[in-house]
Amino acid sequence: MTAQPYAVRLSAPASKVLDTLPEHAEDTVRDVLDAAAADPSGFGRWTARRS
Numbered sequence: 001m002t003a004q005p006y007a008v009r010l011s012a013p014a015s016k017v018l019d020t021l022p023e024h025a026e027d028t029v030r031d032v033l034d035a036a037a038a039d040p041s042g043f044g045r046w047t048a049r050r051s
Contacts, residue, residue: 010018018026 018029021029
């Protein structure tokens with residue numbers, strides 16, 4: 001998506017999971033992070049809202 005790499009902080013457990021993903025899944029994760037970085041205020045919540 002973007003021409004330049006960007007820094008993203010991941011927790012140690014998240015980093016370990018990312019390392020075990022197949023290449024196509026890792027690409028999807030990077031695309032989602034890229035979309036979130038491009039417009040963070042327009043990106044939906046990741047956690048469920050409690051009523």
